[in-house]
Amino acid sequence: MGRHRGRYAEEAPGRSRRRRGRGGAFAALAAALVIVVGLAGVGVYMFGNSGGCGGSDIRLDVAVSPELAPAVDAVARDFNLTDTAVDGRCVHVEVRQVDSANVAFGITGSGATMGDTDSDVWIPDSSVWPRIVQSQSGDAVLTDTGTSVARSPLVVTELAAYAEEAEAPTTWMDVVPTAAPGEQAERTVRVVDPARSSTGLGTLYLLNGALEEASPDAETFNAAMTAALQSLHRGASADEEAAFLALSGGGEEAPPLMVMSEQAAWRYNSAYEENAVRVDYLEGGTYYLDYPYLVRTEDSVLTRAAEEFRTAIRSDSARGHILAEGFRGPEGEVDTSVLSGDHGFLEAAPEELATPSEGSITDLTRTWNQMKMDSRVLAIVDISGSMLAEVPGTGMTRMQVTGAAATQGLEMFTPSSELGLWQFSTNVNNNLHYQEIAPIRELQATADDGSEHRAVLSQALGSLQPLPQGDTALYDTYLAAYQEMSRTYRPDRNNVILMLTDGDNDNPGGLDLDGLLTQIEAIASPSRPIPIITIAFGPDVQNLEPLQEIAAATGGASYMTEDPTEIGDIFIRAFSLRISEPED
Known part of the structure; x- marks a missing residue:
């Protein structure tokens, strides 16, 4: 296993040799003879390393979380001056600062890493990292010594x-x-x-x-x-x-x-x-x-060298270096001249909660990652005649309240999320019951006139006009939307259909519920989920059960309220599907 010197690596003290002058060499030889003769006179002449060590050094590579590296490096400098030996060879500690996630992902391969993650000893900033390693790479060589270097x-x-x-x-x-x-x-x-x-x-x-x-x-x-x-x-x-x-x-x-x-x-x-x-x-x-001291080698010599340094890092002198860098000691002790009460620091250690479990x-x-993943949403808004009804106490129509709530909902999405907008009723687009108002694009994308797509959607939502004689071709529109989202599926995004409607399906001669579910089943794929989320509102919604069946078939959800002003809160509840427990 290769060893790389980091910014804190030092040459072993006392190992360099300078060329001496001839006079200096004679003086050194004379002094040595005097010492040998003196020792021989009392019968104490010894070979080997009395108070020292010989042979090549044992290089102990220690990877440390960057903020702790200065303190550990100071401990290592002191340790290297002691000529601590294993099998007659001096142990020389080399300290490198390495991001904890970088090491963990280097071992597991589950995330991006900058490389240079091998070491004999690893001191990450938290015990969560070895737990992640153990859960994802159970065969990794990683021994927890039970030592917390700092807290x-x-x-x-x-x-x-x-x-x-x-x-x-x-x-x-x-x-x-x-x-x-x-x-x-x-x-x-x-x-x-x-x-x-x-x-x-x-x-x-x-x-x-x-x-x-x-x-x-x-x-x-x-x-x-x-x-x-x-x-x-x-x-x-x-x-x-x-x-x-x-x-x-x-x-x-x-x-x-x-x-x-x-x-x-x-x-x-x-x-x-x-x-x-x-x-x-x-x-x-x-x-x-809690900065755990972890050993990452099974080599007998290196393991013993790691144990020697573990002893050193637990010493009183080592604790002084650690407290000087703003840490608490393993028992919660603190240097109040460093963590001063002037900034609110307290000497008493706060109550400790248990480290999170692997699960x-x-x-x-x-x-967190699911929420970070950008969305790709096709929003569909009902423009049937019933959307002209006034919402009691607001002075606004259902259409106006829906448009305002949907515009507010846009704020939930990141600039790189993709959204598109359809409107639907019956025969709104020649013989079609739905019509594209804005294509699915990133919210931060700009149109030819320089306006952002988010602004385009906001303006479109505020301009929707109900069809006084329009009915509600709900099932036909669901199918068309599912076919479109399946055809243009993006695996790097959360692909979702969001339906806003104030009525049940009302389209004689159109698709019925069984026909819709059959066709969705034929298209759907577990590896390409497209949940349908429906928010139904108003007194005209008589039966939520069909919407619940559609939601169950697609992994989505359905919500119903008689008050369209609650749509904003329902947006949050619908979006929370992304953090629900995954199904087995």
Whole structure:
């Protein structure tokens, strides 16, 4: 296995040899003879390495999470001066800073990696990484020694300027971003991509737990979690450095919050003194980064060398280096001159929550990635005559309320999501019962006149006009939409049909329910899912059962309300299908 020197690698001290002058050589030889004669006089002459070691060094390659690398490198420098030996050979520790996700994905092959992930010892920032490795690559050589090199709890941070003005959160539920699409959030919550950051994953874990406790049922939880995830996606950064830069710049109308480790908050304040953050410790406990000491070799010599360095890294002197870099020690001890109370740091260690299980890690990562995957949606709006009816208490027609709600729903989608718009009734397009108003394109795509597709859709939704004599060719339109989405299916996106209607199928001579389900079954493929989501509203919807059968056949959902003004909330519930448990 090749060894590469990283930025912290040092040549073994005392191993270089300089050419001596002849006079120096005679003096050294004379001194050596005196020592030998003296030892021989008392019968103590010894060969070998009394207080030292000989032969070639044993190079111990240690890969460390970047923020901990300076402290571990300082420990390694001290260790290398001790001439610690295994089988008479000096152990020389070389420290490299390597992103934890980079190593984990290098072992499992389940994510992007920059390479250079081999090492004899691995100290990631969290125990979640070896759990991911063990769940995805059970045969990987990875021994958990039970040693936590350092610890750092997750805390909530906000810019000190905002902390003086805004009410500080007290529980994790206070941190959950719950603003609906189009609404201004009270706080902007920033997070580092949980797919590559244990801090980001820990944030999801904490917010997920808070929502579970606050939600009376699974549907309520899924809807709330969907809203939270969408908000978090908008404030997500690819890495910690990018998150720090965005946080320091401010610029948001709402006071920004960010969950990070104590040590990260200390590092941030060191780099951005003019825009320092203040930390808060929330009720209910928190998740810790625990920096486990892991051995990745079965070689007997290297294993013993790793054990020697493990002993060194647990020493009092090593702990001094670790605390000086803003970490807590293995028992929660802290250097208050480093983590100062001036920025809200507390000496007492906060309550620790258990590290997420392998199943929780998998579920949360899947949920985040599903929400991150862009959507490809064909939205279909009913323009039958009944859409002219007025919605009580609004002064607006069903058509106007639907258009406004659908426009608000556009805010749920990322700029790179693809959306298209159809309208339907009966005979709206010569002999067809449906008509394309806007093709399926990315929301950020621009038309010939320079307008974005999102604006085109918004204008189209506000301009839809009901047909006074139009009926509701619901089933024929479902089939046409399913055929179109199947023909143009994109495997890298969530392909969805979204139907907005205020009535039951009403098209004598048209397709019936059995005929629709039969034709969908002939087209459908488990590897190319196209869920149909229907939002039915108004008193004219008499029977939801057919819509439920269509939803069941396609893996979608159907919702009904007599109040079209509730469509916005239903959008959230429909979107939460993306975080539901996958079927076996």
